Amino acid sequence: MEDRTSQSAPGPHPDDRVKLNVGGKLFETTLSTVRSGGPDSLLAVLSDRPTHDPNPVFIDRDPEIFSVLLSLLRSNRLPSTARRFSKQELADEALYYGIESRLKSAMSPPSFSGIDASVVATIRPASDGLPSAFTAASDDGSVWIAHGGQISSYDWNLIPASTIRTHLEDITSIRRIWPDIAAVGSESAAGLHFYDISGGRHVGSTHWSDPSDPRIYKAQVTAISDSLSSVFASFDCPHRENCVLVIDKSTLQIASELGRQSGGSAKSMVPGKLTWLPERGVLVASSVTSGAFGCSGYIRLWDPRSGEVVWETIEPGSGRSSRFGDSFADVDVDVDEWTLFKICSKSGDLAMADVRNLGDDPWVYLNDKNPSMINRSEGGGDSVIHCYKKQAFVGREGGLEVWSRVEGSENRVEGESGVCEGLYRRNFVDKLKDSERGIIKKIEGGGNRLFVSRENAEGIEVWESSNSSAAVLIT
Amino acid sequence: MPPFAGLDSNPAPTRTKRDSNIVTVDVGGQIFQTTQQTLTLGGPKSLFSRVSESPFIDRDPELFSILLSLLRTGNLPSRAKAFDLQDLIDEAQFYGVEPLLVNSLSNPAQFDAFNLEKSLVLPLNGRDSPSAIATTPFGSVHVAHGSKITSFDWSMRRKSTVLTGFTAVDSLLAISPSLAAAGATDFSGLQILDLEKGFVRESLNWENVTRSGSTVQGIGSSPEFLFASFESGRRNSNSIMVYDLQSLRPATEIGHCEIYGADIDSAIPATKLNWVSGYGLLMASGSHSGPSGVFGNIKFWDIRSGNVVWEIKEKVDCFSDVSVSDDLSGIFKVGVNSGEVFFADLRNMGAENSWVCLGDGRKVVNGKKEGVGCKIESHGNQVFCSKGGDIELWTEVMMGNSKKREDGLEERVFRKNLMGRVKDMGGSKITNLAFGGNKMFVSRKDQQNVEVWQSSVRGY
Numbered sequence: 001m002e003d004r005t006s007q008s009a010p011g012p013h014p015d016d017r018v019k020l021n022v023g024g025k026l027f028e029t030t031l032s033t034v035r036s037g038g039p040d041s042l043l044a045v046l047s048d049r050p051t052h053d054p055n056p057v058f059i060d061r062d063p064e065i066f067s068v069l070l071s072l073l074r075s076n077r078l079p080s081t082a083r084r085f086s087k088q089e090l091a092d093e094a095l096y097y098g099i100e101s102r103l104k105s106a107m108s109p110p111s112f113s114g115i116d117a118s119v120v121a122t123i124r125p126a127s128d129g130l131p132s133a134f135t136a137a138s139d140d141g142s143v144w145i146a147h148g149g150q151i152s153s154y155d156w157n158l159i160p161a162s163t164i165r166t167h168l169e170d171i172t173s174i175r176r177i178w179p180d181i182a183a184v185g186s187e188s189a190a191g192l193h194f195y196d197i198s199g200g201r202h203v204g205s206t207h208w209s210d211p212s213d214p215r216i217y218k219a220q221v222t223a224i225s226d227s228l229s230s231v232f233a234s235f236d237c238p239h240r241e242n243c244v245l246v247i248d249k250s251t252l253q254i255a256s257e258l259g260r261q262s263g264g265s266a267k268s269m270v271p272g273k274l275t276w277l278p279e280r281g282v283l284v285a286s287s288v289t290s291g292a293f294g295c296s297g298y299i300r301l302w303d304p305r306s307g308e309v310v311w312e313t314i315e316p317g318s319g320r321s322s323r324f325g326d327s328f329a330d331v332d333v334d335v336d337e338w339t340l341f342k343i344c345s346k347s348g349d350l351a352m353a354d355v356r357n358l359g360d361d362p363w364v365y366l367n368d369k370n371p372s373m374i375n376r377s378e379g380g381g382d383s384v385i386h387c388y389k390k391q392a393f394v395g396r397e398g399g400l401e402v403w404s405r406v407e408g409s410e411n412r413v414e415g416e417s418g419v420c421e422g423l424y425r426r427n428f429v430d431k432l433k434d435s436e437r438g439i440i441k442k443i444e445g446g447g448n449r450l451f452v453s454r455e456n457a458e459g460i461e462v463w464e465s466s467n468s469s470a471a472v473l474i475t
Numbered sequence: 476m477p478p479f480a481g482l483d484s485n486p487a488p489t490r491t492k493r494d495s496n497i498v499t500v501d502v503g504g505q506i507f508q509t510t511q512q513t514l515t516l517g518g519p520k521s522l523f524s525r526v527s528e529s530p531f532i533d534r535d536p537e538l539f540s541i542l543l544s545l546l547r548t549g550n551l552p553s554r555a556k557a558f559d560l561q562d563l564i565d566e567a568q569f570y571g572v573e574p575l576l577v578n579s580l581s582n583p584a585q586f587d588a589f590n591l592e593k594s595l596v597l598p599l600n601g602r603d604s605p606s607a608i609a610t611t612p613f614g615s616v617h618v619a620h621g622s623k624i625t626s627f628d629w630s631m632r633r634k635s636t637v638l639t640g641f642t643a644v645d646s647l648l649a650i651s652p653s654l655a656a657a658g659a660t661d662f663s664g665l666q667i668l669d670l671e672k673g674f675v676r677e678s679l680n681w682e683n684v685t686r687s688g689s690t691v692q693g694i695g696s697s698p699e700f701l702f703a704s705f706e707s708g709r710r711n712s713n714s715i716m717v718y719d720l721q722s723l724r725p726a727t728e729i730g731h732c733e734i735y736g737a738d739i740d741s742a743i744p745a746t747k748l749n750w751v752s753g754y755g756l757l758m759a760s761g762s763h764s765g766p767s768g769v770f771g772n773i774k775f776w777d778i779r780s781g782n783v784v785w786e787i788k789e790k791v792d793c794f795s796d797v798s799v800s801d802d803l804s805g806i807f808k809v810g811v812n813s814g815e816v817f818f819a820d821l822r823n824m825g826a827e828n829s830w831v832c833l834g835d836g837r838k839v840v841n842g843k844k845e846g847v848g849c850k851i852e853s854h855g856n857q858v859f860c861s862k863g864g865d866i867e868l869w870t871e872v873m874m875g876n877s878k879k880r881e882d883g884l885e886e887r888v889f890r891k892n893l894m895g896r897v898k899d900m901g902g903s904k905i906t907n908l909a910f911g912g913n914k915m916f917v918s919r920k921d922q923q924n925v926e927v928w929q930s931s932v933r934g935y
Binding site: 024058064084085 | 497499507508509512513540543544547548550552553554589590591592868870872873874875888890893894895897930
């Protein structure tokens with residue numbers, strides 16, 4: 001390739017014109033356009049021919065799709081004529097010309113914002129469609145859904161890529177730890193298991209065992225998280241002994257064990273949620289138990305290197321007395337903003353705490369007097385919270401709301417009650433009829449999409465922000 | 476596919492070669508250019524391979540461009556949706572590339588058990604519900620209902636309905652998209668029917684020593700042979716006849732039993748005949764229900780020597796239906812009492828009591844007949860088992876670190892799922908399961924139609 005460019009004596013100028021004959025139709029474009037697809041694309045390779053050849057390069061493909069892809073190269077967006085082709089077709093053709101990264105960036109949804117989002121699709125697996133767990137697999141907007149012991153993967157276009165069957169009957173936690181490897185756990189079978197999604201094979205298992213302690217057997221996985229080098233999984237035994245295991249990502253061997261506890265009380269139960277905070281190097285573990293007297297639980301921050309607890313709070317019991325008995329129903333960490341968000345189980349209030357500045361009572365309770373936001377279902381017992389793109393998404397029964405920070409407002413905390421008004425605004429993401437589809441079980445964001453699963457509803461919903469100017473293909 | 480010409484390193488001398496490689500066609504006034512290599516993909520008999528001789532074709536250019544895309548990519552473009560499938564079929568027939576169209580729309584390689592959805596219903600006229608379904612590899616299907624057989628082609632278009640001499644067809648096998656073998660348990664003889672023209676091409680009979688007529692209990696085939704299990708009209712003898720599939724001449728006869736006395740085992744004729752190509756054996760299975768329970772046997776025949784290679788006698792929890800899978804190298808049955816799925820490894824042929832229960836093995840067999848009427852069929856890497864109105868899908872999980880059993884074979888893990896969305900669940904009892912192309916065919920009790928389950932196909 002290189003000696004060919006050197007052959008043509010006057011080096012090709014980026015404005016030089018290139019003629020292409022695709023399936024009998026002539027196209028004329030510039031060298032810079034053709035090369036913008038990347039150095040490895042078919043067009044760039046073809047354009048490396050000497051420019052004095054009067055005959056256009058002939059490509060035996062469909063000219064109409066080519067004209068769409070050429071517009072994509074010229075203007076970096078898909079023309080409206082792209083709607084005549086299916087997503088799959090465009091993806092296949094872009095793969096042929098070697099410009100799929102350009103297509104990906106043009107077709108991927110616009111930057112996600114909770115205050116402007118709608119359901120664009122519901123992904124329904126063909127059988128056993130009730131999702132038991134899912135993971136927004138990577139930043140390209142693909143998703144892996146566990147349903148009835150199967151794992152179905154959907155690519156960045158949300159096109160079904162593959163389905164595999166695992167030996168587990170019910171997968172309750174799943175995490176993508178490598179591009180093709182999923183870590184799965186079940187609350188009805190022991191161990192953490194690793195599956196190769198594209199090959200459809202079981203590749204390994206990790207079990208928590210301790211020969212010196214007979215109470216540790218049949219440990220089940222309740223939550224999985226991962227960092228660049230490790231997988232974290234919380235294990236729970238039938239007699240409630242529990243711990244978090246740190247597993248080396250490349251060897252899949254146990255590296256260390258964090259905080260073995262007896263599980264005898266609410267403050268020593270197994271964590272139901274694990275989140276890794278990459279820049280701080282801490283693992284956030286939280287556990288909630290709901291009983292006859294309301295919720296109780298703890299939030300604990302671990303330093304996995306030293307195996308020490310950095311900070312913890314146990315509710316009810318710590319914090320301000322006015323909030324006693326109003327312990328949290330769910331917690332999530334905003335990884336970008338280093339903020340903890342909790343949703344209170346009785347009042348349904350949202351509170352935030354700065355991870356960099358945690359003390360005895362770091363919570364700031366957010367108040368929003370939006371008259372249209374009447375708290376129809378009092379309390380937050382059935383609430384889930386997820387932070388994505390600097391916003392906090394709260395699923396309250398079937399309703400989906402978003403708390404977003406108002407730019408420029410200062411952080412005024414009002415005295416003893418710790419209530420802060422106006423810092424965050426609360427809005428509904430959904431319409432009333434959306435909330436009738438069922439209680440929200442899990443929310444997860446990825447690749448500018450928000451994925452929502454609901455109780456007893458088949459499939460998972462995909463929410464995207466609209467971008468009316470670009471061709472958003474809805475199937 | 477060789478789609479681009481002109482990628483040669485030294486352009487000057489190849490110009491003539493490139494020009495000869497590019498073919499220009501005028502279809503209905505629109506100019507198309509393509510390469511000779513693409514055109515030859517249509518096959519030697521297609522009009523595409525002769526297009527360079529007559530550069531003007533008086534046909535619709537849009538349909539031509541769809542077929543040209545099919546040649547180039549092997550898939551139908553999505554704009555084909557604007558046309559009826561029938562337009563495409565007619566146009567493909569005109570150009571002589573129908574096999575390519577079949578390949579892209581009804582290819583057995585596209586069968587994806589996990590993504591099957593109930594998508595079509597093939598209605599049958601009259602009041603009879605389907606008694607037997609026969610399929611061809613590329614998805615044509617023949618449905619016997621009452622004394623009639625209705626055929627549908629690969630695109631699920633109704634082709635013909637023919638009347639047979641049977642009151643009800645009990646066994647049906649598709650020899651080709653237009654030829655089927657049919658038999659009944661209450662009517663003498665195996666008939667080879669031409670379903671396009673609606674006549675009996677041949678009637679094959681087996682006679683025992685007393686020269687009485689015989690009924691057909693089961694039909695099977697291998698790439699070379701047609702197998703038929705006959706029982707004499709007085710039910711005192713049975714046999715499996717092997718016919719040459721092309722000439723339909725008798726090749727050999729295996730397992731001829733004459734019954735004298737009360738030997739129940741030899742009195743059971745085979746009702747299901749499956750060819751196991753990986754082992755070159757014929758699996759023949761049959762069962763008998765008497766006052767003391769259900770008994771049966773599964774025999775593996777070497778048809779060249781006429782010997783039984785392996786026989787499984789079913790005395791406890793006999794099969795209600797049994798199927799063999801080459802890909803999984805195993806036999807699968809539904810127990811008539813337990814209603815559970817069992818598996819036996821073909822690599823462990825000859826072992827005593829080889830059944831492994833895949834379902835709930837602890838279930839007490841208490842004389843209930845939970846498995847009555849359950850159907851089990853294997854296709855590809857999966858096993859499909861109907862229970863009432865639901866279909867279970869059994870899949871083998873490939874375990875990375877599987878344990879070895881005592882007999883040296885690794886332990887195999889099978890898991891099941893119920894097929895279909897919530898809205899598809901239930902329904903009347905399933906009477907037949909069949910597979911062809913990328914589709915699964917299901918018939919139900921008292922329903923005068925056949926359900927088609929298929930994975931979503933690109934383009935269509």
